[in-house]
Amino acid sequence: MREVKDELHDLFQAAGHAVPEADLTDRIMARVAVTPVLRPTPVKPILDRRAWIAIILLTTTVLLCGLVGSANTASTSGPVSDAWRAASSALSSSGSWAHWLAGLSASLLVLAAVDRSLAGHHRPT
Amino acid sequence: MHPVDHSTIIQHILGGDSRAYAELVRHYQRMVYTVCFRVLRNAQDAEEATQDSFVKAYQHLAGFGGNAKFSTWLYSIAYRTAVSHGRKRRDNEGSVDELPHHPAADPDTSSQRSEVRQLLGHALAQLDPEDASILSFFHLEELSVEEIVTITGLGASNVKVRLHRARKKLLDVINSIYGTEAQRLILDHA
Numbered sequence: 001m002r003e004v005k006d007e008l009h010d011l012f013q014a015a016g017h018a019v020p021e022a023d024l025t026d027r028i029m030a031r032v033a034v035t036p037v038l039r040p041t042p043v044k045p046i047l048d049r050r051a052w053i054a055i056i057l058l059t060t061t062v063l064l065c066g067l068v069g070s071a072n073t074a075s076t077s078g079p080v081s082d083a084w085r086a087a088s089s090a091l092s093s094s095g096s097w098a099h100w101l102a103g104l105s106a107s108l109l110v111l112a113a114v115d116r117s118l119a120g121h122h123r124p125t
Numbered sequence: 126m127h128p129v130d131h132s133t134i135i136q137h138i139l140g141g142d143s144r145a146y147a148e149l150v151r152h153y154q155r156m157v158y159t160v161c162f163r164v165l166r167n168a169q170d171a172e173e174a175t176q177d178s179f180v181k182a183y184q185h186l187a188g189f190g191g192n193a194k195f196s197t198w199l200y201s202i203a204y205r206t207a208v209s210h211g212r213k214r215r216d217n218e219g220s221v222d223e224l225p226h227h228p229a230a231d232p233d234t235s236s237q238r239s240e241v242r243q244l245l246g247h248a249l250a251q252l253d254p255e256d257a258s259i260l261s262f263f264h265l266e267e268l269s270v271e272e273i274v275t276i277t278g279l280g281a282s283n284v285k286v287r288l289h290r291a292r293k294k295l296l297d298v299i300n301s302i303y304g305t306e307a308q309r310l311i312l313d314h315a
Contacts, residue, residue, distance in 0.1 A: 008292055011299075012264035015242040017155035018162040020172055025150050028179045032146055037139065038184050 045115045055112050059105035131195040139187055150179055153196065156266060157203040163258040164207035165214070166250055174210045178203040193275065197268070201276045204258065211254065248298045256291035263288055 047055070129152045137145040154175065161174035182202050189198055249257040255277070262268045262276065273284050 004292060004296055008260070008295065009264045011241065011245055012261065014238065015245040015265075016238055017159040017265070018171070018242070018246075020154060020158040020168075020175060024154055024158070024172060024175065025147060028150050028154070028176050029144075029147050031176060031180050032143055032150075032183050035180055035183055037143075037186055039187050 043118065045118075047112050047115055052112050052116065055105070055108045059102075059109045062102050062105045132191065135186060135189065135195075138183075143183075146179075146183055149195075153199055154179070156196070157199060159261060159265065160200055160203045160258060161207040161210075163249065163261045164204065164254045165211055166254065170210055170214060171207070174207045175203070177210070178206045181206060194272070196266075197272050197275055200262070200266070200268075200272075204276050244299070244303060248295055248302065251298045252291055252294055256287050256294070259284060259287050260291050260295060 045052075129148065131149070134145050134148055157178050158171055158175045161171040161178065162168070165171045165174060178199070182199055185202075189195065249260070252260070259273055259277065262273045263270075268276070270281055270284050270288075273279075274281050277284065279287070
């Protein structure tokens with residue numbers, strides 16, 4: 001015995017498609033003739049690859065300096081901690097500059113990541 | 126229907142030859158019209174939705190990435206356009222369901238195919254338009270459940286359940302209205 005699915009399949013195939021008016025193609029093409037093809041706007045990243053690498057390096061360096069510096073502050077002496085202390089004292093009047101720099105670098109990194117990500121999403125297919 | 130080299134035609138159109146689009150329109154207009162007709166059940170509205178679908182597809186042709194089949198992409202536009210037309214129509218004047226036959230424009234009017242089409246049209250008109258469309262996608266266009274999911278935006282399990290229920294309801298309607306006559310037509314044409 002044939003399945004219901006097969007019977008319906010045969011029925012749909014036998015009926016075929018609904019038939020529109022004969023001049024439908026002409027009417028569509030008349031509208032198409034005055035319609036522009038929309039081109040997706042290519043969105044390029046604001047920052048190029050070199051700037052992206054520079055920001056990553058800057059962020060990494062600042063964060064590493066912060067980590068090494070804070071670890072060495074407690075220790076007695078050393079060239080890195082001395083340099084760190086010297087730089088810190090030189091800029092101490094403007095507050096915790098290392099935190100500002102780390103924040104700025106991290107923000108730049110995030111903005112650059114968002115920039116590239118958005119450009120990737122809007123890339124024309 | 127002869128096969129169409131979509132990518133070549135699309136390249137021509139994007140290159141500025143808008144007349145090349147006529148080939149795609151000729152190839153797909155019955156299919157798109159059928160999709161719109163299943164949803165709207167009115168020849169005039171279906172033709173309007175078909176025109177809008179092709180114009181939208183033309184406008185966004187540059188965005189067609191070729192990841193999906195062109196037909197699936199086009200059906201998706203047609204289905205959404207028809208649903209949107211239907212919603213506007215309901216908002217404006219309430220539902221106007223007409224008998225889904227179009228004898229003036231049907232070149233097969235005298236043939237048995239036309240009789241079967243009329244029979245199926247009447248029966249499908251008793252179903253929810255969304256269910257009728259899903260049945261049509263599956264049995265007429267021979268699309269997979271995954272393709273129907275892409276077109277309609279419904280979940281896969283939802284599509285399967287709707288297919289199952291709609292099949293049952295359609296057969297009930299056919300049997301109750303037409304009885305053995307329908308059976309004869311199906312068997313004669315199968």
